[in-house]
Amino acid sequence: MLIYFFRRLALTIPTFVALMFVTFAAIRLVPGDPVEVRVGEHGISPERLAFFRHQLGLDQPLWKQFLDYCWQILHGDFGVSLSTQAKVLTEFFTLFPATIELTFFAMMFAVLIGVPAGAAAAVNRGGIFDQVLMSISLFGYSMPIFWWGLMLIMFVSVQLGWTPVSGRVDLINYYYDTPTGFMLIDAALSDQPGAVWDALHHLILPAIVLGTVPLGVIARMTRSSMLEVLSEDYVRTARAKGLSPFRVIGLHALRNALLPVVTVIGLSVSSLLAGAVLTETIFSWPGIGHWLIDSINRRDYPALQGGVMLVSTVVILVNLFVDVFYGAINPRIRHGR
Amino acid sequence: MRTAAWVSLGLSALLLGSTAGASAKTLVYCSEGSPENFQPAINTTGTSFDAARPVYNRLTEFKRGTTEVVPGLAESWEVTDGGSTITFHLRKGVKFHSTKEFKPTRDFNADDVIFSFDRQWKPDHPYAKVSGGKYDYFNDMDMPSILDTIEKKDPYTVVFHLKTPNVAILANLAMDFAAISSAEYGDFLLKKGTPEQLDQVPVGTGPFSFVTYQKDAVIRYKKNPDYYGEKALVDDLVFAITPDATSRYAKLKAGECQVNGYPRPADLPEMQKDPSLKVISASGLNIAYWAFNNTKPPFDKKEVRQALSMSIDRDAIIRDVYLGAGVKAKTLIPATMWSYNDSIVDYPYDPEKAKKMLADAGVKTPIDIDLWYMPVQRPYNPNGKRIGEMMQSDLAKVGVNAKLVTYEWGEYRKRLQNAEDTTGQMGWTGDNGDPDNFFFLLACNDGHAVQNNIPKWCNTEFNDLLVKARVIPDQAGRAKLYSRMQEIEHDEAPSLLLAHSTVFEATSAKVTGYLQSPLGTHAFEGVDVK
Numbered sequence: 001m002l003i004y005f006f007r008r009l010a011l012t013i014p015t016f017v018a019l020m021f022v023t024f025a026a027i028r029l030v031p032g033d034p035v036e037v038r039v040g041e042h043g044i045s046p047e048r049l050a051f052f053r054h055q056l057g058l059d060q061p062l063w064k065q066f067l068d069y070c071w072q073i074l075h076g077d078f079g080v081s082l083s084t085q086a087k088v089l090t091e092f093f094t095l096f097p098a099t100i101e102l103t104f105f106a107m108m109f110a111v112l113i114g115v116p117a118g119a120a121a122a123v124n125r126g127g128i129f130d131q132v133l134m135s136i137s138l139f140g141y142s143m144p145i146f147w148w149g150l151m152l153i154m155f156v157s158v159q160l161g162w163t164p165v166s167g168r169v170d171l172i173n174y175y176y177d178t179p180t181g182f183m184l185i186d187a188a189l190s191d192q193p194g195a196v197w198d199a200l201h202h203l204i205l206p207a208i209v210l211g212t213v214p215l216g217v218i219a220r221m222t223r224s225s226m227l228e229v230l231s232e233d234y235v236r237t238a239r240a241k242g243l244s245p246f247r248v249i250g251l252h253a254l255r256n257a258l259l260p261v262v263t264v265i266g267l268s269v270s271s272l273l274a275g276a277v278l279t280e281t282i283f284s285w286p287g288i289g290h291w292l293i294d295s296i297n298r299r300d301y302p303a304l305q306g307g308v309m310l311v312s313t314v315v316i317l318v319n320l321f322v323d324v325f326y327g328a329i330n331p332r333i334r335h336g337r
Numbered sequence: 338m339r340t341a342a343w344v345s346l347g348l349s350a351l352l353l354g355s356t357a358g359a360s361a362k363t364l365v366y367c368s369e370g371s372p373e374n375f376q377p378a379i380n381t382t383g384t385s386f387d388a389a390r391p392v393y394n395r396l397t398e399f400k401r402g403t404t405e406v407v408p409g410l411a412e413s414w415e416v417t418d419g420g421s422t423i424t425f426h427l428r429k430g431v432k433f434h435s436t437k438e439f440k441p442t443r444d445f446n447a448d449d450v451i452f453s454f455d456r457q458w459k460p461d462h463p464y465a466k467v468s469g470g471k472y473d474y475f476n477d478m479d480m481p482s483i484l485d486t487i488e489k490k491d492p493y494t495v496v497f498h499l500k501t502p503n504v505a506i507l508a509n510l511a512m513d514f515a516a517i518s519s520a521e522y523g524d525f526l527l528k529k530g531t532p533e534q535l536d537q538v539p540v541g542t543g544p545f546s547f548v549t550y551q552k553d554a555v556i557r558y559k560k561n562p563d564y565y566g567e568k569a570l571v572d573d574l575v576f577a578i579t580p581d582a583t584s585r586y587a588k589l590k591a592g593e594c595q596v597n598g599y600p601r602p603a604d605l606p607e608m609q610k611d612p613s614l615k616v617i618s619a620s621g622l623n624i625a626y627w628a629f630n631n632t633k634p635p636f637d638k639k640e641v642r643q644a645l646s647m648s649i650d651r652d653a654i655i656r657d658v659y660l661g662a663g664v665k666a667k668t669l670i671p672a673t674m675w676s677y678n679d680s681i682v683d684y685p686y687d688p689e690k691a692k693k694m695l696a697d698a699g700v701k702t703p704i705d706i707d708l709w710y711m712p713v714q715r716p717y718n719p720n721g722k723r724i725g726e727m728m729q730s731d732l733a734k735v736g737v738n739a740k741l742v743t744y745e746w747g748e749y750r751k752r753l754q755n756a757e758d759t760t761g762q763m764g765w766t767g768d769n770g771d772p773d774n775f776f777f778l779l780a781c782n783d784g785h786a787v788q789n790n791i792p793k794w795c796n797t798e799f800n801d802l803l804v805k806a807r808v809i810p811d812q813a814g815r816a817k818l819y820s821r822m823q824e825i826e827h828d829e830a831p832s833l834l835l836a837h838s839t840v841f842e843a844t845s846a847k848v849t850g851y852l853q854s855p856l857g858t859h860a861f862e863g864v865d866v867k
Contacts (some may be wrong), residue, residue: 178551
């Protein structure tokens with residue numbers, strides 16, 4: 001198991017190197033550099049342009065800029081944001097808890113509904129429930145997130161007034177420090193009556209919106225995996241033994257069917273951590289997705305490069321965890337068979 | 338039973354929550370983004386200026402809701418030496434804000450003025466390189482070439498000696514970049530070894546003091562009870578950072594904020610119908626124009642430029658591209674600005690007359706020209722390409738085949754400034770409400786167009802008046818000259834002036850005292866929530 005873990009760990013090294021190169025190159029392919037995008041109609045004199053380019057090291061050959069950047073990263077230095085002058089690492093860890101919190105609740109929503117629904121659909125294969133559920137999951141899977149989020153806001157928040165429109169806290173009635181960045185924890189630490197409920201209240205809609213696509217995927221994956229497992233001999237044997245349907249489906253079939261679902265969940269977590277941009281924008285959720293988009297617009301090279309590297313590290317670690325976990329529950333993978 | 342208990346607990350928590358903090362009056366502004374920092378001297382975006390503005394004051398100020406320059410931290414001033422010397426008499430008894438760590442021991446004085454300008458001007462200033470050291474606006478407004486020295490005559494008198502006479506500098510000093518920071522706070526942070534805090538935790542003299550900032554989420558301010566000017570009427574001011582325009586509208590409707598910056602034009606009809614909201618609008622301090630390269634034939638002929646000015650249906654462009662959020666421009670400056678000459682008769686849309694004028698001017702149609710369109714969206718130009726296509730179609734009707742051309746924005750600007758175009762779209766957003774800040778776009782030096790003079794048009798009378806207007810201290814005298822300049826510009830038609838955009842803002846009907854700024858800024862002193 002340990003060898004398997006280290007083998008997986010070693011495989012992440014080339015991924016990191018490739019990532020460093022891609023993040024470095026991609027932003028430089030976008031027209032306009034950090035100095036030029038700040039310039040409006042006033043223009044900028046060639047002397048000032050040259051001065052600031054020199055200050056940022058942009059007048060150096062690309063290969064030297066890349067080596068400097070690698071050297072910095074290897075020393076754990078992600079640089080300083082050009083627009084805010086704050087350390088990239090500080091900005092990342094200020095914003096990342098909001099993304100983790102949202103992703104966690106979105107996945108809870110997707111898994112707690114998706115897995116039982118998928119299993120139930122498989123058991124009732126071809127029935128009304130199965131057909132309705134699969135249609136809904138297809139709908140959820142292909143839903144444009146921006147539209148879905150705005151529709152929910154307009155209906156649930158504005159028309160019905162059940163949830164807040166956006167943000168993480170009621171700014172008029174609550175004000176407390178956020179030492180952890182996880183609003184539920186900070187609200188609990190604040191000792192303000194109703195603060196936890198308020199924070200939870202703000203999580204409902206964004207979690208539903210972000211969890212909708214994974215919900216569709218997980219439900220469909222669980223269903224197809226369950227269908228496969230339900231036709232296995234050991235399930236038939238369990239039924240023949242006279243076990244209750246709950247034990248047959250819940251304990252024997254579902255546990256085995258969940259193996260591929262775990263991979264899907266892992267992949268979903270990765271993509272949610274990196275790809276919550278739209279949800280974060282609609283719900284004014286102060287996470288890293290929105291920060292990265294802002295960094296692209298401002299050509300903030302250090303923030304973007306550092307941000308992408310850090311997000312990628314998290315994604316790689318999550319994938320590594322999933323692989324190892326998968327290996328742990330499925331020895332065939334571990335032994336490369 | 339347990340479920341019931343949880344529900345009851347949740348409901349009581351909700352009720353308790355909704356009453357917490359109800360005694361303080363709070364105004365929430367749904368802002369569109371996060372500031373870069375809280376130091377206007379190093380910022381370039383309206384979002385960052387808005388975030389710092391509640392905290393700071395300047396020597397001169399724009400009267401709220403106008404571009405009129407009024408006393409700020411300088412309670413009066415004298416212009417002498419034909420406009421080369423400006424003596425500011427500073428206000429006494431003005432207090433700086435406190436932070437958790439810093440408590441000011443003295444009132445505002447001349448040292449703070451010197452500190453704030455020297456930082457942007459003198460490379461050896463201890464703060465010159467802090468936070469990147471880019472003082473774009475100070476340089477863009479040409480301050481290094483305007484200023485000779487800034488002299489502290491006594492603790493409450495500061496004299497600005499200028500290299501050339503320029504009374505328009507009074508408007509520059511009301512701009513955000515000229516905000517006055519506390520020199521004592523600067524010294525305190527230097528000793529502490531954290532100078533960058535000057536730009537992150539702002540200390541000023543403004544109507545609100547800074548409380549806290551959570552990136553991409555919220556900025557909080559509280560009322561400054563010692564403020565010398567128009568007092569804040571709410572206890573707390575909150576900027577709820579809401580990047581998406583539709584979410585801002587939803588928050589306004591749901592009562593989660595009371596002022597909504599930058600609504601989408603498509604939402605305006607619905608907003609205007611809603612009795613719980615107020616929609617206000619003003620002509621933006623900007624201009625979009627189509628510049629003819631006056632150095633290249635046939636655009637060197639006035640009659641050709643006038644003919645082409647009549648060939649574009651600007652009403653259609655404003656209707657279809659600006660979605661009504663714009664007004665046709667007949668002079669460089671919008672109607673809200675002092676010295677606007679309303680007696681000028683605009684060029685009509687008259688393709689038949691345009692065709693005849695082109696023929697009379699000796700232009701054989703069809704003729705091929707380049708039409709450069711803006712590659713980016715700007716406040717004065719919502720969609721350069723679409724406008725270009727509509728212009729192309731209009732021009733075809735008068736026998737002009739326009740080829741659409743564009744470049745990446747930096748390249749586009751540079752090539753236009755180098756006069757590589759034949760015709761091209763460009764525009765301008767005013768900085769300070771002074772007409773000079775618009776008319777300098779057509780300035781020339783010794784008969785050569787300056788960099789920002791995109792049509793490369795030089796007219797001796799126009800240029801002489803421009804220079805003369807900079808040394809006349811009284812506004813009425815200057816207005817006469819600017820009025821004449823507008824007539825010259827209109828007759829010569831170096832560019833076709835397309836439009837001034839209209840800026841909209843929406844507030845809750847409960848908000849009183851909110852005044853829209855023609856400069857596109859947002860200010861909250863004197864604003865109340867009923």
